[in-house]
Amino acid sequence: MNDYLNKTYIILDRELKGYFRTPLASIFLLVFLALSSGMTFFLGRFFERDQADLTAFFSWHPWLFLVLMPAIGMRLWAEERRSGTIELLITLPVTNTQLVVGKFLASWIFTLIALFLTMPIWITVNYLGEPDNNVILISYVGSWLMAGAFLALTSCLSALTKNQVIAFIISSISGFVLIMAGFNLVLSAVRSWSPNWITETISSMSFLSHFSRIQMGVFDLSTLVFFISMIILCLWINVQLVQVKKAD
Amino acid sequence: MSDKLINATNLKKSFDQFIAVDNIDLSVSRGEVVGFLGPNGAGKSTTMKMLTGFLEPDNGEIFINNINLKSDPLKAKEYIGYLPEGAPSYSDMIVADFLSFIGKIRGLNHNSLSNRLEEMASQINLKEMWNRPIETLSKGFKRRVGIAQALIHDPDILILDEPTDGLDPNQKHEMRNLIKRISTNKAIVISTHILEEVEAVCSRAVIIADGKLLANDTPKNLENKFLNKNTLSIKVSNKINNVVSKDIKSLIKYDDVKIQKTEMSGHTILVSDNKKVPNLNTVLKQINKLKLDVIEANFQKVNLEEIFRKITSDNNSK
Numbered sequence: 001m002n003d004y005l006n007k008t009y010i011i012l013d014r015e016l017k018g019y020f021r022t023p024l025a026s027i028f029l030l031v032f033l034a035l036s037s038g039m040t041f042f043l044g045r046f047f048e049r050d051q052a053d054l055t056a057f058f059s060w061h062p063w064l065f066l067v068l069m070p071a072i073g074m075r076l077w078a079e080e081r082r083s084g085t086i087e088l089l090i091t092l093p094v095t096n097t098q099l100v101v102g103k104f105l106a107s108w109i110f111t112l113i114a115l116f117l118t119m120p121i122w123i124t125v126n127y128l129g130e131p132d133n134n135v136i137l138i139s140y141v142g143s144w145l146m147a148g149a150f151l152a153l154t155s156c157l158s159a160l161t162k163n164q165v166i167a168f169i170i171s172s173i174s175g176f177v178l179i180m181a182g183f184n185l186v187l188s189a190v191r192s193w194s195p196n197w198i199t200e201t202i203s204s205m206s207f208l209s210h211f212s213r214i215q216m217g218v219f220d221l222s223t224l225v226f227f228i229s230m231i232i233l234c235l236w237i238n239v240q241l242v243q244v245k246k247a248d
Numbered sequence: 249m250s251d252k253l254i255n256a257t258n259l260k261k262s263f264d265q266f267i268a269v270d271n272i273d274l275s276v277s278r279g280e281v282v283g284f285l286g287p288n289g290a291g292k293s294t295t296m297k298m299l300t301g302f303l304e305p306d307n308g309e310i311f312i313n314n315i316n317l318k319s320d321p322l323k324a325k326e327y328i329g330y331l332p333e334g335a336p337s338y339s340d341m342i343v344a345d346f347l348s349f350i351g352k353i354r355g356l357n358h359n360s361l362s363n364r365l366e367e368m369a370s371q372i373n374l375k376e377m378w379n380r381p382i383e384t385l386s387k388g389f390k391r392r393v394g395i396a397q398a399l400i401h402d403p404d405i406l407i408l409d410e411p412t413d414g415l416d417p418n419q420k421h422e423m424r425n426l427i428k429r430i431s432t433n434k435a436i437v438i439s440t441h442i443l444e445e446v447e448a449v450c451s452r453a454v455i456i457a458d459g460k461l462l463a464n465d466t467p468k469n470l471e472n473k474f475l476n477k478n479t480l481s482i483k484v485s486n487k488i489n490n491v492v493s494k495d496i497k498s499l500i501k502y503d504d505v506k507i508q509k510t511e512m513s514g515h516t517i518l519v520s521d522n523k524k525v526p527n528l529n530t531v532l533k534q535i536n537k538l539k540l541d542v543i544e545a546n547f548q549k550v551n552l553e554e555i556f557r558k559i560t561s562d563n564n565s566k
Contacts (some may be wrong), residue, residue: 003355007353010349010352010353014338014341014349017345018338018340018341021340021341022340076505081340083336083338084332084334084336085301085337085338087297087336088330088332088336088337088350088397090301090302091300091301091302091325091328091330091332092325092350092353092354093322093323093325093353093354094322094353094354095322184533187549238494240355241493246302247297247302
């Protein structure tokens with residue numbers, strides 16, 4: 001078990017450092033901070049709302065992640081397949097699960113760093129008023145979980161192609177469908193031909209409705225189970241796709 | 249228990265309708281360097297990918313150091329060092345970090361990893377490039393990094409897919425010397441379509457075409473086996489007219505005597521026989537009777553290239 005985790009950690013470590021070896025990390029972090037702050041202060045009207053909370057900050061996260069998580073995750077497998085390093089990885093004494101989990105965790109930790117860097121906003125709201133810090137903490141955890149689901153989806157889809165741009169586009173489109181799953185835009189397309197239970201299942205998969213509850217400080221088990229099972233399902237499919245598509 | 253480090257039987261692999269590898273058997277013992285020869289698309293890389301566990305065969309079994317690659321892939325892979333075609337690596341990493349990553353995942357502990365990294369730096373001549381990003385290296389150095397990652401854990405088995413492809417003549421020479429140096433206690437399989445490479449470093453040549461194994465023997469035995477007559481070549485400075493030509497043919501008591509004009513003035517007499525190797529002394533004595541001025545006399549060199557062409561063209565015509 002120790003060896004199993006150790007090798008997963010070695011994969012994670014290489015991948016995480018890989019973000020910082022190129023300008024990708026700094027560009028991403030800069031864009032994330034600029035967009036999240038811009039959306040909070042200008043679109044979210046942080047000051048005009050005159051409320052000591054971070055709703056204006058977190059409410060934009062699903063939309064930010066829709067673009068930024070595919071940008072982080074698109075290279076995870078597409079680049080390995082394009083450069084041929086997948087052959088190197090698969091012939092090492094590690095399992096596909098270790099590879100998939102190690103790479104995913106690296107990208108997830110990277111988003112944790114990005115979220116951590118938004119701490120000044122939390123400090124600002126505490127300086128200006130007396131916010132409910134429990135709600136803010138739950139929102140941070142929820143945001144990170146949602147980011148994980150987006151990343152797992154992107155990682156899975158990036159195993160389908162050698163082209164990072166294609167991986168980005170299909171991940172963004174799939175992410176959009178999942179965000180809007182509870183809304184008429186998606187449900188009306190399904191309702192006409194599918195039984196009720198399918199419509200309800202799709203409706204329950206909406207990232208936006210799950211995350212809205214979290215933002216209100218309601219972090220129930222179903223939401224936790226939803227995001228965790230979404231991550232596990234995507235990573236499981238990811239492992240199968242790596243196995244099937246590795247030699248294409 | 250077999251003493252073969254690689255023992256593969258009845259390997260078969262198809263991609264949709266295309267049969268890439270068709271019932272190939274291959275075994276390699278410690279100390280052997282097997283040259284995997286074949287035209288492009290013959291199935292060399294596919295076979296190597298199966299031997300390293302990258303691809304699963306549709307049929308057949310592979311044992312790596314007596315471990316079934318299918319039932320215990322992680323254990324079997326520990327014994328293998330593999331250089332995939334094109335020597336892929338993480339181009340944004342520096343050489344030291346990349347080799348360290350591979351070493352760690354190969355299970356080397358801190359001390360043995362430092363020792364092996366030092367050995368690799370000096371053995372593969374990577375010292376001057378040690379802290380440079382791989383993407384800035386020349387093709388030759390990238391190939392060396394690929395070899396170093398395959399050797400980092402000092403594996404018993406080394407599988408190298410076209411290790412000298414794209415290297416300049418000096419680099420090829422260095423690479424062959426390296427392979428020779430490390431070959432004594434390892435089982436090595438190298439794929440190539442450069443035949444001189446097989447003659448230079450391999451103890452055994454395996455020729456495949458269209459996924460089928462056509463020959464599996466030492467380069468020397470292949471020469472004997474696939475060319476059933478050796479040809480004696482005698483260069484003379486004299487011009488040979490039809491009369492002399494008839495005299496030569498009647499004097500020399502072997503099956504086939506041909507007379508060819510050389511590029512310079514003079515002729516070459518080619519003597520061969522289906523049943524026996526022509527005797528040089530006998531032929532020279534016979535030629536001396538005609539007072540011909542012999543400049544050079546030797547057995548015509550039969551190289552692996554001719555054998556390769558013969559075997560693969562025979563296969564095509566079938």
